Amino acid sequence: MPLCFDPFDSCLYRGRTPNVTSAIERPPVLRAILSFFGTIFTFVTMGLAVVALSIGAVFWIYGRELPSHESLAQYKPPTISRIYSGEGQIIDEFAKERRLFVPADEIPDLVKQAFISAEDKNFYHHSGYDARGIAAAGVEAIQSRGRDVRGASTITQQVMKNFLLSGDRKIERKIKEIILATRVEETLSKDQILELYLNEIFLGQNSYGVAAAAQTYFNKSLSDLEPHEAATLASMPKAPGKFHPVRNYDRVLSRRNFVLKEMSENEYITVATYESEAAKPLRSVQNGDFDSFRSTLPSRDYFTDEIRRQLSQDFGEDEFFSGGMTVRATVDPEMQKIAAHALQRALEKYDRSLGLWRGTRESLPLEVLGDEATWREALASVDVPRDVDLEGRWYPAVVLEVGKNDARIGIEGVEDDADGHFIPAKDAQWARKVLSDGSRGKKATVAGDLLEKGDVVLVRRMTQDDDGSFIRWTLRQVPEVQGGFMAMDVNTGRVIAMQGGFSYQDSVFNRATQAKRQPGSSFKPFVYASALDSGYSPATIVIDAPIEINTPQGVWRPRNSSNKFYGPTPMRTGIEFSRNLMTIRLAQEVGMDVVADYAERFGVYENMGQFLANSLGSEETTLFKMVAAYAMFGNGGERVEPTLVDRVQDRYGETIYRHDQRDCTDCDNPAIAEDRSPRILSNRERVMDGITAYQLTSMMQGVVNRGTASSAIDLPVPVAGKTGTTNEAKDVWFVGFTNTLVAGCYIGYDRPRPLGRGTYGGNTCGPVFQEFMEEAIAKYGSGKFRVPPGGHFIKIDRFSGARLANDASGANVVAEYFRDGEEPIFGITYDGGFAMGANLPLVKEVEAYGGREVTTSSGKKAVVGPKADFGTLSSGGLY
Incomplete structure (x- = not known):
């Protein structure tokens, strides 16, 4: 049977009556033409099929290992973490990408329309990609021979590029964009896609998203933008690194007006509005037309930077810088400024006294x-x-x-x-x-x-x-000497002020929290606290006499700062005048293991070395820990944790940290009487006996009223505290408290060296405390320290420790508080096991203790001290 290639061949009609116009009767030319077009049709059909199969294969190949577009529905863009004061004012913000997330329904239509006009006028009509736009971009690239190459990406494609793909200019990336764009259009609504785009896009000047950019360029919220300002923002995606409103003024202005024209053609604004807005100059923060948003914030300081450090440690640095946290700080901006000035004034005063210009x-x-x-x-x-x-x-x-x-x-x-x-x-x-x-x-x-x-x-x-x-x-000039200051509430632990040096911009090192220094005699209250809890009382007599201690470094002969010894002395007088030898004898009597336990219990140290020298404050700690520990004296002996943050909320407003965990039994009771505050139940741990805390506080009041701090502290309310000065005055301290606030200061060189003769904690740090507390007491109030139940007062002679009559009065009389049922036994003397030091110089001989008389080059006589040893130079705090 012959094959039939001609579709009109008569063999196709075998079995039927042939048509009169059969192929046999057709002219050869007609048959040739029909055959040619049949062949073309076949090739075209087959070509289209091959192209379609090829395109399908390409899309299948590139679509196999693409990232999941479904994750965009749960996407959390990196956003700014902001710190607010107690009054709700923004005081600082931290971010790697400065972005403020705004939901789609809160973004004004004007802003949406500006970006759609500039980037993707068919946004609401296409399915993720714009075929006509891609074709037009291809034609332009061919006509310009590759010089003018534009992406022709829709907003949906740009979202895919920004979130799921790289930004390289390759055909593979463009194919992946289109694939993902069509998929995401089936998953998310147009407004959801636009929300992702407008919050993620980089718009220059470290601004990500339209809300942050509105602040950066105009210091306005999105709802306050005018049409020409919205068009300016919409101009930035084209070349955010090259569209600076000052350096590239003409270029940005031209692009802005183009966007306005597109908005007019899309009927988002009227022609009259377009003409009016296009005639306006290009105004911006960068050109000085508006105050910058940052200028409305206070300069970053030690307080907010410490919050950054602590929250980065607690939540992770990435979460803090990108999690959009809302942080309510404990800082009182007014008191923070006073604290900064008080410390700065003391540092500058000392620096100017040296008379050196650097x-x-x-x-x-x-x-x-x-x-x-x-x-x-x-x-x-x-x-x-x-x-x-x-x-x-x-x-x-x-x-x-x-x-x-x-x-x-x-x-x-x-x-x-x-x-x-x-x-x-x-x-x-x-x-x-x-x-x-x-x-x-x-x-x-x-x-x-x-x-x-x-x-x-x-x-x-x-x-x-x-x-x-x-x-x-x-x-x-910025002083070379540095220091730190901190103040907090004794009952809640809320830090209201912290200054970590003279100037944050000069040195970000926070000396209140990061500098480990010898506390000197400001540590002595912990020795006395351990003694009071061990059966001693403020009237207990302790020997103030010479001591010799054998150490691996040689014989240690500690001294009082006055180079005098005073014999049997009540404990009260010992702390008031910071007697070193009494403190050492107490530490020896009580046991350094007990002293170390107290220091660790109060959080001064984590693992304190049990050396007698440490009873004088020779082991290093931070001002932050010392102030927190003193707060427990001020609140009657209950544990309090210092905090710089009241509350932290995540980007959704959920509280993820709250400092105050106390229960308020009737805070939500609307029937509470107007003259009564809500009742708050304290669940704090007790770290020392309440009577011990009051006894110690009373003794430390004596430090302020007549002891080593009396010349510097003069406040209208009861104040307790302790000075501290280390060997050669390398560090000087004062930490004090009322019944509401505790504050502490230390001053010293970052690389410790002597501050010079006549420099003490009382006359150097005391004025800082005084200046701050004058204002703090006026604002926060204060009163008498609460007397705990279970005790009674007995009047004694503060010099001899002898009991006095109930009606006794005079400068030597002090009323001490004793526990009920534990009547003190007067007359017992403690020497710590060192006896009276009979083989050492007597009291009157030690004004030049250990010295010897020599003849100077001028022929005059002089007394010089002994060679420096472990006791005189390196043992730590002295007074």
């Missing part, structure tokens, strides 16, 4: 000084602290000229007047310049003795005390 050790090249705009730009880039406002703001300045007497300066942020700004000669006469080799120059008589042309310095306005009128610009 300056900032920064300078500008001389060639930039001739032009004001140039030196101002150069000065702005110099890394010097700008967060100090002690007695007025401290400004960076540069020395422009040095005259015979004065020096002319240019000041950052202060315009030159007709006469210029000057540092007069008399403002330099307090100091000697510290030269580059560490030596000291001559005492300055003119400004040029301290300053050179190009030097960068810090200055502040000196003003009249009575009317605040300007006197002159005066030189300032």
